Amino acid sequence: MKTLxxxxxxxxxxxxxxxxxxxxxxxxxxxxxxxxxEYTINHNAYDILRHIYQFHAEVIGFSCYIWNIEMTCRIIxxxxxxxxxxxxxxxxxxxSYTAREVLDxxxxxxxxxxxxxxxxxxxxxxxxxxxxxGTDIPGVLGRVAGEIRGNEVFAEVADLDTLPxxxxxxxxxxxxxxxxYYESSRGCPFHCQYCLSGMxxxxxxxxxxxxxxxxxxxxxxxxxxxKFVDRTFNCNPRHHRPLIEYMxxxxxxxxxxxxxxxxxxxxxxxxxxxRAPKGRIQLEMGIxxxxxxxxxxxxxxxxxxxxxxxxxxxxxxxxxxxxxxxxVGLPYEDYDHLQQSFNDIYALRPDKLQIxxxxxxxxxxxxxxxxxxxxxxxxxxxxVLATTWLPYEKVQFLKVLEDVFERTxxxxxxxxxxxxxxxxxxxxxxxxxxxxxxxxxxxxxxxIAVADKALCHFLWDFICHDxxxxxxxxxxxxxxxxxxxxxxxxxxxxxxxxGWQEAPRKDTDRLFREEERLRPxxxxxxxxNWRDIKMRYRIWPVCDRTKEALSCYRHAPAGHAWIISxxxxxxxxxxxxxxxxxxxxxxxxxxxxxxxTI
Numbered sequence: 001m002k003t004l005x006x007x008x009x010x011x012x013x014x015x016x017x018x019x020x021x022x023x024x025x026x027x028x029x030x031x032x033x034x035x036x037x038e039y040t041i042n043h044n045a046y047d048i049l050r051h052i053y054q055f056h057a058e059v060i061g062f063s064c065y066i067w068n069i070e071m072t073c074r075i076i077x078x079x080x081x082x083x084x085x086x087x088x089x090x091x092x093x094x095x096s097y098t099a100r101e102v103l104d105x106x107x108x109x110x111x112x113x114x115x116x117x118x119x120x121x122x123x124x125x126x127x128x129x130x131x132x133x134g135t136d137i138p139g140v141l142g143r144v145a146g147e148i149r150g151n152e153v154f155a156e157v158a159d160l161d162t163l164p165x166x167x168x169x170x171x172x173x174x175x176x177x178x179x180x181y182y183e184s185s186r187g188c189p190f191h192c193q194y195c196l197s198g199m200x201x202x203x204x205x206x207x208x209x210x211x212x213x214x215x216x217x218x219x220x221x222x223x224x225x226x227k228f229v230d231r232t233f234n235c236n237p238r239h240h241r242p243l244i245e246y247m248x249x250x251x252x253x254x255x256x257x258x259x260x261x262x263x264x265x266x267x268x269x270x271x272x273x274x275r276a277p278k279g280r281i282q283l284e285m286g287i288x289x290x291x292x293x294x295x296x297x298x299x300x301x302x303x304x305x306x307x308x309x310x311x312x313x314x315x316x317x318x319x320x321x322x323x324x325x326x327x328v329g330l331p332y333e334d335y336d337h338l339q340q341s342f343n344d345i346y347a348l349r350p351d352k353l354q355i356x357x358x359x360x361x362x363x364x365x366x367x368x369x370x371x372x373x374x375x376x377x378x379x380x381x382x383x384v385l386a387t388t389w390l391p392y393e394k395v396q397f398l399k400v401l402e403d404v405f406e407r408t409x410x411x412x413x414x415x416x417x418x419x420x421x422x423x424x425x426x427x428x429x430x431x432x433x434x435x436x437x438x439x440x441x442x443x444x445x446x447x448i449a450v451a452d453k454a455l456c457h458f459l460w461d462f463i464c465h466d467x468x469x470x471x472x473x474x475x476x477x478x479x480x481x482x483x484x485x486x487x488x489x490x491x492x493x494x495x496x497x498x499g500w501q502e503a504p505r506k507d508t509d510r511l512f513r514e515e516e517r518l519r520p521x522x523x524x525x526x527x528x529n530w531r532d533i534k535m536r537y538r539i540w541p542v543c544d545r546t547k548e549a550l551s552c553y554r555h556a557p558a559g560h561a562w563i564i565s566x567x568x569x570x571x572x573x574x575x576x577x578x579x580x581x582x583x584x585x586x587x588x589x590x591x592x593x594x595x596x597t598i
Contacts, residue, residue: 097363193365
């Protein structure tokens, strides 16, 4: 009985962990007739239908999430038109909590499998093969002879060690450009009311030796990043510390993405993380809000002094990417309190501050407890449109602000420019991005595709006309934006529109031949040929005020300064040095900070 398991990912770079879990579970149960196929919500529906039809499967199962449920239901309707006798079942978090409603609303779906599928999918397929309807299996609710039968039990696997490695037999070369997901635990000890992970009071762990052996398979295969989907990776020190210890000592260039709860990080955890080499670990931490009535409503507790101290220590390491989350639309948080939450989180200096919008998930506490306070999209992903505390006018403005913030701060393209701009909005940093968003809307950029060059022009126009920047600071910002452009775009986009020019060749040609003088700034520098020099190096002057602004990132020479930059495979490195007219600069090794290479 040929079975196809399939799903629609949100993006091409994503891969489905669920399909791999189910496929290997079926294989270990003796079912060699199960195949998988992955698509994205951006694929053409008819192309997906055509591809699925070519499998000639007798049973088709879909993994359903908030991002794909609408298109999945459409694909199922199309399948039923051309394959009327195929058995169709669905599973996943989007249907597990409302199984009866799903069957009532979608007559083309035959079964809903609720909860974790590694046990129930093989058992269900065996039942169908034996001529039974499978509704006696815990977790299976189905339409049989026109009636809905079965049970509404959320199935869980008690012992995660009994499950096979999801990537068993995987050709990792086929995932070279995709995100690889992995889980070492299921469940969450917290009970945040916007989430479903904490509905169970238990957290189940895969044993440390087993996890280590599976991580070693990723490393041996040359995987570049492993993204853990554990909802709270650091909830049990006996589990997470041996895993981090392993990550620290891996001898290959691999990155591990971990979602953690910052408030429960201990000093021992911080000491351990401090030993990780640069780029080995990145941390995602959900702050969500700093407004106490909101935190109380969503059953969260943020120990803000502790979180602040932890972030200060982590950012000082300069070795890991730090990602913090803010959610728009939580109970009781109006526009003013949301600004404060943003400012509080921004002040922690994360590498990325993700502004997310509340999703009213089926089965979530907020959807259950605040029915009259929310207006939201009735279709997946059920995103908030307005609340009692935050009108639609503000929500739609914040959607644009999130886009502008993503292109500027989160992109990392304008690090030095934004850091300098912040001093003019020190009383309320949110006002900077609020003003930038108004300029973005005024220019009509929300209705068009904005390329990199146009984005740079927009930012300079904003600085000159719409920001709180006094005219004397314009030259500094012009030079900082030039530096950001040269670093970010690796000399591909030159900031000519800012009046940027390289230092005179009569001075730099001689300098490039003085290998010993340049080596303190560019390690192992040697003169090769003029074509190579032109491609890989740039030297340009900056004013004294810009030199002062950059002195917190690099050693600043006495007198007039040049910036010397160098391009290699990792990006652009830069230093400040004395201009030629000021004589030879001292030759100590100035080192690099965390923004030396971008």
